[in-house]
Amino acid sequence: MNPNVESLVKSIHHQAADPLCAYIYDLVGIQQHAAQMVKTMPEQTHLFYAIKANPNKRIIKELLPFVKGFEVASIGELLKVREVSDQVPILFGGPGKKEYELEMALEKNVSFIHVESLLELKKLCFLAKKKEKTISVLFRMNIRSSALPKTNISMGGRPSQFGLDEPLLREAISIVKSEENTHVHLRGFHFHSLSNNLQADLHVEMVNHYIEKVKQWEKIYQLNVDIINAGGGFGVSYDDTPQFDWHRFTTGLGNSEAFGKLGDKQLFFEPGRFIVANYGYYAAEVVDIKQAAGQFFAVLRGGTHHNRLPASWRHNHPFAVIPFGKWPYPFERPEVRNTTVTIVGELCTPKDQLHENAEIEQLRAGDVVVFKQSGAYCWTISHHDFLGHPHPDFYYVTERTNHEQNHHSTEKQYS
Structure with missing residues (x-):
């Protein structure tokens, strides 16, 4: 205790x-934990806090000096972050974004929107052009792969309401490359395939798989990607099962062959539970x-x-x-x-x-x-x-x- x-x-x-x-x-404990997490992260990686885990504004405020920004999944969460800071980077995700939410994201200077469907992408292109606002997006992808670790909560690698189904990627890219789209810019990809994974080595393998996937897509679709968001999913054990070993994960990732081929890309992580639980x-x-x-x-x-x-x-x-x-x-x-x-x-x-x-x-x-x-x-x-x-x-x-x-x-x- x-x-x-x-x-x-x-x-x-x-x-x-x-x-x-x-x-x-324990705000001091949260700060110390976040600082230690960042200290062990390889270059080109950045830590965001997914506030769905705990959107308490005191916690958001105390994390400001230690994280790159915050991930939100609703306008309510977005406004909470903006009450604390009008400048901190925000990632906006979620599978059911409404038109008013997309408009608010444009108005509130969101850094990246995680696009989850073709309809959402079309709406965003329409609204951004109408309002003359440019916006960067990451396509959230539901990839079909046996390389994903298995946990009690899976959000990718199977039929799911989350993200773009991988076969739809060609159509999504054609939308952003079309002459009609003048304000929405594809900067990269977002992955969040699972929750509460406790195995650090498997998490390294999963992130490496994401990196390899993006490299394949760059070649196939002639893209120039500069952001890969590898999501969260870092687990917390509530029993005698060993806790997720963050240092083992960051060390293994930094030494991996796939990470060494990252080039000038930036790699984002957006844990929630692991930072505050x-x-x-x-x-x-x-x-x-x-x-x-x-x-x-x-x-x-x-x-x-x-x-x-x-x-x-x-x-x-x-x-x-x-x-x-x-x-x-x-x-x-x-x-x-x-x-x-x-x-x-x-x-x-x-x-x-x-x-x-x-x-x-x-x-x-x-x-x-x-x-x-x-x-x-x-x-x-x-x-x-x-x-x-x-x-x-x-x-x-x-x-x-x-x-x-x-x-x-x-x-x-x-x-």
Whole structure:
């Protein structure tokens, strides 16, 4: 457990009148992690943050000095980035861009639009010419290849709503090369074939395959490409599976034969989860412990309406228990010792579960369960207003603990 987070939880609990329920984001940890990622990256590679993982504006702001820019998938996300910076480069993706979104992208100085279909490309050519705005695009490609790693979430290499099917590439190129198109410029290609890959060596092979594909297309279609966006998909393990080895990936990529043939092309990466997941914490107080048919349940002030990731991915989310001695009632305090407990939320649904049959040494009503690795796809994807329960509070660790003085700096924001 991060000592800054544990100290903060204790401070919040001490001051709170109601059962504790909060997200804590370690902004210093996020910055240090991003800086270390960039430090190991080969020349000609650039790091973007895909804000879909966590679009919190404080996180976007803290990442500004460390990333090349941000990847967005909606106008809402685009405007969040522009509230933080009106100049930082933005990549705009997503399979269902509407006309007003394309117009807004032109107005808000988006650096690259990831074109996902022939219709989207035709609309963009029409709108750019009408508004007399030039725009650079990357064709997002759904390539048919057995060279792609297999993960639980695949977005390419199979029938999918994402990207241009590879056989349509010739037609897409003919559109941008036509005399009618005067404002849309093809700068390269975008690939995002999978999510949450944990195998660094296979990721190197996949990126090398992208590079080789682009070189083939350059020759076939007489193109001059200067950008290859290799997407994200860098995994985070929520169990005992080894974590993705970023240093192994960047070293292997930099030493690979395909990368050595990159020429003057720039290679983009746009991870989201991998940058922020390990630096967010969801803390929820135990409000009840009950038994049914020989099984124990710990009911939290909170649940999947705040942190939907465990239910969405059907996994047991890692956690720690912070015990609290105070018990304000004159009757016995419910507790369990040396047994298994299923940790659930306050919703009226059996799917409101965060960890099934967790091995517990001791857990009592009034203790706080802190779910680690809750910085990505936790609060963001949750059904916040189901049943009308209050939202959690949000806190930010902005300085590392000075162990000699035993203090830390935090900031609080209400949702």
